[in-house]
Amino acid sequence: MDVLSRAAAGERLSASEILELYQLPLPEVAAVAHELRLRRSNPQVVTYLIDRNINYTNICNVACNFCAFYRTRRQSDAYVLSFEEIGHKIEELMQIGGRRILMQGGVNPDLPFEWYLELLRYLKRHYPEVRIDAFSPEEILGLEKITGRDCRELLVALKEAGLDGLPGAGGEILVDEVRAKAAPARIKSGDWFRILDTAQSLGLYTIATMVIGFGETYEQRVAHLLQIREQQDKALRAYGQGFAAFAMWTLQTEHTRLKGKAPGATAHEYLQQLAIARIALDNLPNLQASWPSMGFKVAQAALYYGANDFGSTMLEENVVSVAAGHNRTHATVRQIVRHIADAGFIPAERDPYYNIKQYPDVQAILNEKPPVALPLA
Numbered sequence: 001m002d003v004l005s006r007a008a009a010g011e012r013l014s015a016s017e018i019l020e021l022y023q024l025p026l027p028e029v030a031a032v033a034h035e036l037r038l039r040r041s042n043p044q045v046v047t048y049l050i051d052r053n054i055n056y057t058n059i060c061n062v063a064c065n066f067c068a069f070y071r072t073r074r075q076s077d078a079y080v081l082s083f084e085e086i087g088h089k090i091e092e093l094m095q096i097g098g099r100r101i102l103m104q105g106g107v108n109p110d111l112p113f114e115w116y117l118e119l120l121r122y123l124k125r126h127y128p129e130v131r132i133d134a135f136s137p138e139e140i141l142g143l144e145k146i147t148g149r150d151c152r153e154l155l156v157a158l159k160e161a162g163l164d165g166l167p168g169a170g171g172e173i174l175v176d177e178v179r180a181k182a183a184p185a186r187i188k189s190g191d192w193f194r195i196l197d198t199a200q201s202l203g204l205y206t207i208a209t210m211v212i213g214f215g216e217t218y219e220q221r222v223a224h225l226l227q228i229r230e231q232q233d234k235a236l237r238a239y240g241q242g243f244a245a246f247a248m249w250t251l252q253t254e255h256t257r258l259k260g261k262a263p264g265a266t267a268h269e270y271l272q273q274l275a276i277a278r279i280a281l282d283n284l285p286n287l288q289a290s291w292p293s294m295g296f297k298v299a300q301a302a303l304y305y306g307a308n309d310f311g312s313t314m315l316e317e318n319v320v321s322v323a324a325g326h327n328r329t330h331a332t333v334r335q336i337v338r339h340i341a342d343a344g345f346i347p348a349e350r351d352p353y354y355n356i357k358q359y360p361d362v363q364a365i366l367n368e369k370p371p372v373a374l375p376l377a
């Protein structure tokens, strides 16, 4: 049986078989990826989440070459948000019906661990209905260095203070050779898995991520996917829960030190990689399309290349957008619903675990006048 027939039959592909997929015509690979997506998740529905990104500080001592977001503490536009400012952003999210924040920042050496605990307690006290997925593995690693305590101890304390889950940011390509060139001080792949595995063992929410376009080889991309698949097998077996989803996007280098030095990835490469991820990750049912990096139109096409989810409203995406040199910082529910419905699927609002919360009235949303601006501070 050839590799695509084996994939279509639901068989698990080996590293060399996944590698073969890069040499096949994309429409054929996409057809199998889409078939698998229809089987592994509700075939008529494409989901989305109403949420908000909050970047509590832009001060960071990791200095990744691909990052245009971070500042040193001496730069005039360096900031740390106050608890009240973060609370105000949550109130804006609640006004549009959102109940989840994704909160990440730089690795700020001036913030003690107690600050994080106090922040979580403050937010849970004032907004008990809002779930908090916060602090990527890089930030947890930074806290290990500041406190001298290991991630299990830190995550237990953060969970007690109100943390619901971790973002999977910092995955990029989980091969240290690639990471060392793009960001020498970046978290190593072993630490990324160690921290997320610990989070999963504690019942915290996690997702897996991937970024392509560093100039990585296909072999390195496959190595990334197989490590994710292995961790998912392990987590499901040992803890009964693993990554809730897989999110993939393309490297953006505008305003970064990698500009002109890394190739990035085209729409074709993005769609190819997404389709291959869908085939390779047979234990992960939810794959997101990436409108922040690819725009709404390619994200819409991604719904036929393996994605079953349109991501989230974000409201304030500051990291990908600044490195991309565009201002695509948020999506309205209307934009998301329109692109899903227009692609031939039923839009459904979900929670972070992909449980459907409601089916919006598509016609009523499409008949609304597009908002002139979001009510953001």
Ligand code: SF4
Pocket (backbone or CB within 6 Å): 060, 061, 062, 063, 064, 067, 068, 069, 070, 105, 106, 107, 138
């Ligand atoms: S990507 Fe994250 S860790 Fe790297 S420099 Fe930017 S804020 Fe810091």
